[in-house]
Amino acid sequence: MADLSHDQATGRKRARVGTGVYLGAASSALVVSCFVSSPVSWFLRGGVGLLVVIATLTAARRSHRIGPNPWLCIGFGITLWTTGYLLRDLLTVHGDRASYWPDASALLGYVAIGVGLTIIARLRTDTASRIAFLDASVVAIAIAMLLWAVLVTPQESASSVVDRLVRAAYPLGDGILITILGWMALVPGRRSRPLSLLGIGLALVLTADVVAQIGRRFQRDLSDPTAVAEFVAYVLIGLAALGADRRMHDVQPDTADSSSDTNRLVLLGIALLVGPAVSIFADTSTTEGAVFVSVCSGLLAVGVIARFVNLIHENRRAHEATLTSERRFRLMADSAPVGIFELARGMRVTYANREGCSMFGDAVVGATSDALLDRVDVESRERLAVAMEQVANRRPAKADLKLAGTPDRWVSWLGVPVTTQGPNLPAAFVSTLDITQLKEAEAKLGRQATHDPLTGLPNRRLLLESLIAALEALGRGYRTGTVALMFIDLDQFKIVNDVLGHDAGDELLKTASARLRNAVRNHDLVARFGGDEFVVLLQHVSDRGELHDVAQRILDALHEPIVVAGTPAQVGASVGIATASGPDDDPDALVRNADAAMYRAKEHGRGRYEFFRPDAGGELHRTL
Numbered sequence: 001m002a003d004l005s006h007d008q009a010t011g012r013k014r015a016r017v018g019t020g021v022y023l024g025a026a027s028s029a030l031v032v033s034c035f036v037s038s039p040v041s042w043f044l045r046g047g048v049g050l051l052v053v054i055a056t057l058t059a060a061r062r063s064h065r066i067g068p069n070p071w072l073c074i075g076f077g078i079t080l081w082t083t084g085y086l087l088r089d090l091l092t093v094h095g096d097r098a099s100y101w102p103d104a105s106a107l108l109g110y111v112a113i114g115v116g117l118t119i120i121a122r123l124r125t126d127t128a129s130r131i132a133f134l135d136a137s138v139v140a141i142a143i144a145m146l147l148w149a150v151l152v153t154p155q156e157s158a159s160s161v162v163d164r165l166v167r168a169a170y171p172l173g174d175g176i177l178i179t180i181l182g183w184m185a186l187v188p189g190r191r192s193r194p195l196s197l198l199g200i201g202l203a204l205v206l207t208a209d210v211v212a213q214i215g216r217r218f219q220r221d222l223s224d225p226t227a228v229a230e231f232v233a234y235v236l237i238g239l240a241a242l243g244a245d246r247r248m249h250d251v252q253p254d255t256a257d258s259s260s261d262t263n264r265l266v267l268l269g270i271a272l273l274v275g276p277a278v279s280i281f282a283d284t285s286t287t288e289g290a291v292f293v294s295v296c297s298g299l300l301a302v303g304v305i306a307r308f309v310n311l312i313h314e315n316r317r318a319h320e321a322t323l324t325s326e327r328r329f330r331l332m333a334d335s336a337p338v339g340i341f342e343l344a345r346g347m348r349v350t351y352a353n354r355e356g357c358s359m360f361g362d363a364v365v366g367a368t369s370d371a372l373l374d375r376v377d378v379e380s381r382e383r384l385a386v387a388m389e390q391v392a393n394r395r396p397a398k399a400d401l402k403l404a405g406t407p408d409r410w411v412s413w414l415g416v417p418v419t420t421q422g423p424n425l426p427a428a429f430v431s432t433l434d435i436t437q438l439k440e441a442e443a444k445l446g447r448q449a450t451h452d453p454l455t456g457l458p459n460r461r462l463l464l465e466s467l468i469a470a471l472e473a474l475g476r477g478y479r480t481g482t483v484a485l486m487f488i489d490l491d492q493f494k495i496v497n498d499v500l501g502h503d504a505g506d507e508l509l510k511t512a513s514a515r516l517r518n519a520v521r522n523h524d525l526v527a528r529f530g531g532d533e534f535v536v537l538l539q540h541v542s543d544r545g546e547l548h549d550v551a552q553r554i555l556d557a558l559h560e561p562i563v564v565a566g567t568p569a570q571v572g573a574s575v576g577i578a579t580a581s582g583p584d585d586d587p588d589a590l591v592r593n594a595d596a597a598m599y600r601a602k603e604h605g606r607g608r609y610e611f612f613r614p615d616a617g618g619e620l621h622r623t624l
Contacts, residue, residue: 019242026051026235034228042086048231049082055238071241073116078234080109081205085227103166110173117180117202120195129183131310135264136182138303142271144175145278145296147210170213177206186264194243201236204229272304339411339432347372347388350426359403359411359432377402384413391415391428400435410439452528454506455513463527463535467587470539475583483580484547486536487594488516488554491572491606493532496564504564508571511564515557520550535594541579544611551575551609559607574601575609 026048033044056075060068084105091102147170184199208229215222278293330353333340339356341349347369357364360375369388373381380401390397394417403409411432418426450462458466470483490512497505509532516526516534525537536554541547554575561568576598578590597612604610 015242019239022051022055022238022242023235026238030228030231030235034224038089042089045227045231046082046086049078049085049234052078052234052238052241053082055241059241059244067119070116070119071244073112073119074237074241077109077111077113077116078237080105080112081230081234084109085230089223100166103169107166107169107173110176113202114173114176114180117198131307132186133179133183134303134307134310135186135268136179138268138271138300138307139182140175140178141296141300141303142274143178144171145274145293145300147171147174147213149278170209174206174209177202181206194240197236197240197243201233201240204233204236208233268304268307272300274300337433339430341430341432342426343391343415343428343430345427347392347427356432359409359434375404377404387413387415391417391430394419400439408436408439410435455510455528457513457517457534458525458527460527460529463525463529463537464587464591466525466537467590470537471580471583471585471587474580481540481542484538484541485578485590485594486538486547486551486554486609487529487576487578487591487598488534488536488558489574489598489602490532490558491574491602492569493571496569496571500565500567500569508562508564508569511562512558512571512573515560516554519553519557524550535591544579547577547579547611551577555607555609572607574598574606576601576612577609578612 029044029048029051033041033048036044053075056071056078060071060075084102087105088102181199181202184195208226211229212222212226214220215226276297278297333353334355336353336355339359340351340353341356341364342351344350349364349367349372352360352364360367360372364372364375367375369385372388373384376384380399383399384401387397387399396417397413397415399413401411401413403411412435413430413432415428415430417428450459450465451457452459467483467485474483490508493505493508496508509528512532513526513528513534516536520526520536521538523539527535527537529535536550538547538550555573558571558573561570563569576594576596578593578597580590593612597610601608601610
């Protein structure tokens with residue numbers, strides 16, 4: 001691996017050195033040729049052409065991806081152009097201006113280079129590349145017609161048929177270059193550096209050729225500057241050849257199709273008008289003129305029509321692709337287990353998937369923010385209103401909502417604003433997830449944390465929390481009367497549990513719990529304190545007589561036999577009662593006082609109730 005990297009680095013270094021030597025030699029030869037006499041300048045410019053040909057042969061040898069053919073054709077074309085230049089100047093010096101060998105060599109050079117560039121162009125065979133080539137061809141035909149009308153037609157009357165054909169061939173050669181250049185400019189994607197240099201070189205050749213023809217049209221000798229420009233263009237083509245490798249083709253093509261760009265369509269429309277304009281203003285009295293204009297006009301019309309037919313097909317395919325994408329999106333959205341909504345400005349619903357309609361009703365599409373509020377429970381409307389206001393202010397929002405008209409159905413509402421603004425863009429997207437089971441699980445966990453799993457009564461934790469809240473309310477004056485606790489212990493539970501088993505004991509506790517709930521007042525709280533012990537929290541106690549009544553109902557309810565495992569069990573209970581002296585009482589102390597009173601009731605024979613007395617409590621603690 002290290003040897004391979006070293007060889008690659010060495011190869012790149014040699015390539016840079018070779019490119020530097022090539023540029024130095026070619027530039028020096030061109031500069032010197034501008035200041036020396038004709039024979040020497042021909043020799044130097046011919047040497048530049050030879051360097052360019054060598055560069056193209058080098059590219060043909062190492063271009064493994066595109067093969068050697070394109071660069072062989074380009075090198076052959078450069079050879080023909082250089083030969084034509086040298087022949088023209090040589091024949092001019094000897095006074096022979098009627099020879100057609102230089103023109104034949106130059107025109108064949110157009111063909112050879114056109115073939116080479118066409119091979120390179122075929123590397124991109126996607127739709128966008130083909131459309132770009134079609135557009136470039138239409139524009140090239142229009143420009144060739146203009147060049148013919150401006151440069152060739154005015155000279156036809158004083159020229160032979162061969163001269164006119166030769167002059168007409170040059171616009172066609174220029175059209176080949178314009179087509180290739182147009183394709184390079186219009187095809188989507190980022191061009192490689194060799195391809196860019198090749199395009200610049202061809203553009204310079206085209207410019208020099210047009211300038212030379214304009215000079216001949218107005219009888220101006222522009223051969224020297226145009227010749228220098230052409231050889232500079234050859235040098236650029238050779239430089240592109242030296243840099244060409246496997247990445248001669250376009251790299252990182254743009255996925256976006258630019259064929260429907262408005263500017264290109266306008267350019268095609270202008271090109272279509274060139275044919276009629278040339279037919280009107282150009283001289284088509286000669287046969288070759290009429291044929292040239294007719295053929296070019298026909299090709300122009302066919303090219304533009306083909307382009308617009310292709311555009312129609314593209315629009316149809318794009319429309320079908322849009323419909324397919326929309327159907328795919330709707331199928332995916334309707335298959336989603338969450339509600340999906342699209343909101344417009346003002347939080348109006350413009351789209352809802354199937355799950356969303358099942359949650360908020362089929363008529364939710366088109367609903368306003370007020371209508372959405374009516375679709376949730378009263379206790380959830382404020383949360384939804386706040387969430388929608390946050391989304392309207394371009395901030396994400398989330399809220400848990402209880403739906404209206406459904407038995408405890410909950411959804412999680414999540415709104416995400418669309419940050420990109422536009423006239424046809426929605427304001428936000430909303431998703432809703434059914435969390436009814438989650439809410440039920442949360443409620444179940446919460447109940448398990450505060451309730452006894454066997455009897456369903458509040459446990460010790462909830463009892464103490466309720467007692468603390470009752471004392472605080474008593475202190476704020478929110479409650480009338482006082483607060484009291486009744487500590488209840490089942491007298492014969494241990495015997496039943498030991499004799500009949502734990503299952504029988506559990507059944508006894510359930511039955512005793514139900515009797516306790518029926519014996520107390522509606523607003524009293526009955527809690528299982530642990531084992532066979534229960535505590536009743538009484539609020540709004542106006543006098544001690546009310547406590548007597550409740551305690552007696554409890555004793556009567558638990559005095560009745562309880563059938564357990566088919567056997568009636570006489571259980572009974574002892575009750576201790578403690579009342580709060582004020583809001584500053586210690587809840588734990590109040591529980592201990594009721595417990596102490598309960599033990600005093602057991603000492604006095606069971607099956608009775610006792611009120612806590614401070615002196616009795618102290619005596620009991622000393623006994624313990």
